[in-house]
Amino acid sequence: MNTKLIRRIALGSALAAMSLGSLAVPAQAQRDPAYAAARAEGRVGEKTDGYLGIVGSPTPELQNMVDDINIRRRAVYAERAQAEGATLEEYALTAGCLAISRTTPGEMYQAPDGSWQRRTSSPPLRDPRCP
Amino acid sequence: MRDAKLTSAACPAHKVPMQGPCAKVMRGAMLAMGAMALGGCITVNAPSEPIVIELNINITQEVIYRLAEDAGQAIEANADIF
Numbered sequence: 001m002n003t004k005l006i007r008r009i010a011l012g013s014a015l016a017a018m019s020l021g022s023l024a025v026p027a028q029a030q031r032d033p034a035y036a037a038a039r040a041e042g043r044v045g046e047k048t049d050g051y052l053g054i055v056g057s058p059t060p061e062l063q064n065m066v067d068d069i070n071i072r073r074r075a076v077y078a079e080r081a082q083a084e085g086a087t088l089e090e091y092a093l094t095a096g097c098l099a100i101s102r103t104t105p106g107e108m109y110q111a112p113d114g115s116w117q118r119r120t121s122s123p124p125l126r127d128p129r130c131p
Numbered sequence: 132m133r134d135a136k137l138t139s140a141a142c143p144a145h146k147v148p149m150q151g152p153c154a155k156v157m158r159g160a161m162l163a164m165g166a167m168a169l170g171g172c173i174t175v176n177a178p179s180e181p182i183v184i185e186l187n188i189n190i191t192q193e194v195i196y197r198l199a200e201d202a203g204q205a206i207e208a209n210a211d212i213f
Contacts, residue, residue, distance in 0.1 A: 029210045049187065072212045080205050086198055090190050094198040098206055099213055129192040131199040 034065060045108030045116055046099045048127060050077065050092030055108045055116050097130035 031039070038044045044066060047053040051070045054062055073095075074088070081091035100109045103119040111117045111125040206213045 031211055069212045072209070076205055076209050076212070080201055081198075084198055084201055086194060089187060090194050091198055091202060093187050093190055094195045095202040095206060095213075097195065098199065098203055102206070102213070129190070129195050131196050 032065075034061075035069065038062065038065065039107055042106065042108045042118060045110060046096065046103055047110045048093070048096050048100070048112060048114075049089075050094070050096035050099065053110065053116075093127075094131075097126060100124050100126055101130075 035044075042055055043062060044052050045055045051073060052066050054066055058066075074092075077092045077095060078088050081088050084091065101124065103109045103124060105119050105121050107119045108116050109119055109124050112127045117125060
């Protein structure tokens with residue numbers, strides 16, 4: 001009787017955790033609408049150092065959003081860099097190479113000379129060390 | 132023709148500088164100093180753009196290639212912030 005109850009509780013909590021997990025994944029995988037809009041409008045762009053930058057004049061809301069994303073990116077870089085035995089800057093630069101490659105036409109990115117470029121259908125201008 | 136000396140003799144300490152054999156040397160030195168004061172200055176202009184020190188310059192291609200696969204997975208796993 002007692003073991004049955006424990007088993008039922010364990011099963012119930014496991015199911016609850018699974019459903020919560022499946023609910024949390026799609027929410028994590030998508031960009032915030034404000035971020036998606038800022039990217040599409042070219043108000044933010046991918047920098048060569050692996051972080052997001054503001055193109056043009058910043059507004060307080062835009063600055064807050066970019067700061068928040070960059071803090072979270074930095075946390076990911078730091079964790080993965082440690083796991084890979086690399087420095088934060090090395091990992092961030094590598095991620096920057098890839099993030100610039102993944103920009104879609106119309107989005108902004110930073111060229112190796114530091115200038116902002118609008119992504120066209122042709123490959124972006126990247127650091128010669130990028131994979 | 133005067134005989135060239137191997138080393139020039141020092142000015143005697145007890146003589147007045149603007150008289151005697153060393154006066155020519157002193158006059159020359161003063162002329163040179165005057166010329167420098169007039170037009171021989173080296174001017175250094177500050178650059179109009181800020182100086183950017185590129186800290187990522189020492190990162191090698193080898194390191195980037197090694198990290199690329201993991202970084203790609205990290206971007207996929209955190210698609211909301213990339």
